[in-house]
Amino acid sequence: MRRETGHGDLHPPEAFLGVCARLEEAGFQAWAVGGAIRDALMGRDRADWDLATDARPPQVRGLFPRTVPLGVEHGTVGVIAVDGRMYEVTTFRRDVETDGRHAVVAFADSVDEDLARRDFTINAIAWRPGTDELRDPFGGRDALRAGRLQAVGEAGDRFAEDYLRVLRGLRFAGRLALEIEPATRAALEEAVPGLDRLSAERVREEIAKSLGGPGAGDILRLYAEAGALRHWLPELDDAMREDPRAAESVAAVDEIPPHRGLLRLVRWLLALPRGSAPEGEAADGAPVEAILRRLKFANAEIRTVRRLWEAYLPFLHPADSDARLREWLSEVGREHARDVFRLHFALARARAARESERALLHTWRRVHAELVGGAPVSLSDLAVNGGDLLELGLPAGPLVGLMLEELHARVLEDPSSNDRETLLAEARELIEIGALDGLEEE
Ligand code: ATP
Numbered sequence: 211m212r213r214e215t216g217h218g219d220l221h222p223p224e225a226f227l228g229v230c231a232r233l234e235e236a237g238f239q240a241w242a243v244g245g246a247i248r249d250a251l252m253g254r255d256r257a258d259w260d261l262a263t264d265a266r267p268p269q270v271r272g273l274f275p276r277t278v279p280l281g282v283e284h285g286t287v288g289v290i291a292v293d294g295r296m297y298e299v300t301t302f303r304r305d306v307e308t309d310g311r312h313a314v315v316a317f318a319d320s321v322d323e324d325l326a327r328r329d330f331t332i333n334a335i336a337w338r339p340g341t342d343e344l345r346d347p348f349g350g351r352d353a354l355r356a357g358r359l360q361a362v363g364e365a366g367d368r369f370a371e372d373y374l375r376v377l378r379g380l381r382f383a384g385r386l387a388l389e390i391e392p393a394t395r396a397a398l399e400e401a402v403p404g405l406d407r408l409s410a411e412r413v414r415e416e417i418a419k420s421l422g423g424p425g426a427g428d429i430l431r432l433y434a435e436a437g438a439l440r441h442w443l444p445e446l447d448d449a450m451r452e453d454p455r456a457a458e459s460v461a462a463v464d465e466i467p468p469h470r471g472l473l474r475l476v477r478w479l480l481a482l483p484r485g486s487a488p489e490g491e492a493a494d495g496a497p498v499e500a501i502l503r504r505l506k507f508a509n510a511e512i513r514t515v516r517r518l519w520e521a522y523l524p525f526l527h528p529a530d531s532d533a534r535l536r537e538w539l540s541e542v543g544r545e546h547a548r549d550v551f552r553l554h555f556a557l558a559r560a561r562a563a564r565e566s567e568r569a570l571l572h573t574w575r576r577v578h579a580e581l582v583g584g585a586p587v588s589l590s591d592l593a594v595n596g597g598d599l600l601e602l603g604l605p606a607g608p609l610v611g612l613m614l615e616e617l618h619a620r621v622l623e624d625p626s627s628n629d630r631e632t633l634l635a636e637a638r639e640l641i642e643i644g645a646l647d648g649l650e651e652e
């Protein structure tokens with residue numbers, strides 16, 4: 211076989227090379243594999259370099275002082291290197307049995323066998339720093355140069371072995387701006403119905419990966435084009451097909467920083483129709499919640515996403531009064547205000563709407579001033595509490611809450627009235643004139 215050398219320009223981290231050297235000194239092969247090689251060949255730096263070896267997990271663990279058993283049954287050991295980072299060291303594997311959702315694997319003897327079980331040719335390249343040998347049995351580098359995404363081997367078989375590869379393929383194509391080679395494309399689209407056999411967790415993780423990196427908007431468009439949303443996200447599938455405004459929501463995803471994956475998800479979900487909500491009124495986020503439950507998101511994430519989605523509209527107008535700004539803050543909540551603005555900014559930027567961006571900035575400055583000025587935007591900011599009202603002789607029960615809300619409305623109107631004496635006097639007055647009588651029955 212042809213030995214290829216001269217790949218010293220791949221620039222792995224020194225500590226990673228140290229891990230390789232230790233394995234090689236002990237008589238094993240150490241190959242850099244997967245995404246790191248692919249990205250390095252494209253000139254993109256990244257921190258997580260993975261390693262494949264013929265050493266078995268116990269042998270790997272015996273060679274390094276600090277290891278983590280990441281999945282010893284799958285052959286993966288985490289090695290903490292001298293830079294304090296963990297590198298994944300996985301024993302060569304081959305698939306023994308596959309069913310479209312997971313594989314039974316066995317250890318293999320050669321790196322070529324290990325490469326043959328990988329999904330796309332660009333992901334099936336290995337480099338051995340110890341000998342500077344590059345293994346590229348499926349022409350992954352040519353594919354990279356040509357900007358082509360192609361399955362390893364028979365595309366239809368590869369997708370049927372693991373349907374997650376449908377979504378992975380669309381992610382690589384979108385992120386790396388690759389054309390999907392025609393036979394791979396046809397097989398991918400044919401494999402789309404198999405997505406329903408995947409677990410919600412794997413699908414959710416894959417979508418999170420797509421949203422959490424470059425090219426997210428392109429990936430989402432590729433999802434829709436390939437019909438890949440039909441099973442898990444039919445609501446978004448319909449919206450992206452039928453509603454021309456959905457395209458703007460998708461474009462706006464890229465205007466939110468990649469590390470804000472959940473906020474990007476909200477931006478995408480804003481492509482959904484707003485149900486029967488009249489123009490300018492709040493829409494019910496129940497459909498959003500249903501989607502996230504289906505994908506088994508954590509409860510806290512579901513709450514945040516639904517809350518932001520619902521808080522998006524109605525929104526502020528530059529001509530709104532300070533009192534209206536504070537009222538809005540109290541409705542949306544101090545902790546969400548900034549993110550709701552981010553969602554609006556992202557859309558304005560995606561539309562290249564300079565005017566609305568300027569107006570947004572102006573309004574945000576005013577909202578921000580209220581926030582840092584300590585505007586009493588939540589009930590707990592009130593200078594009086596329920597106990598104070600009971601002492602005034604208000605009966606325990608719903609009237610206490612109503613009175614607090616009444617006082618809060620007043621304080622939002624005029625923050626200078628937020629002192630104990632003023633509010634107690636106000637409360638006495640309201641009790642006196644019977645302002646709340648009968649309200650508790652409503
Ligand atoms: P990134 O980390 O940038 O998302 P990656 O290529 O490193 O991309 P991983 O999911 O981390 O992707 O997987 C590492 C490597 O393992 C891949 O490059 C590929 O060779 C192989 N691989 C991962 N998942 C699969 C799969 N479902 N089927 C086949 N090979 C896979």
Ligand code: MG
Pocket residue numbers: 244245258
């Ligand atoms: Mg990876």
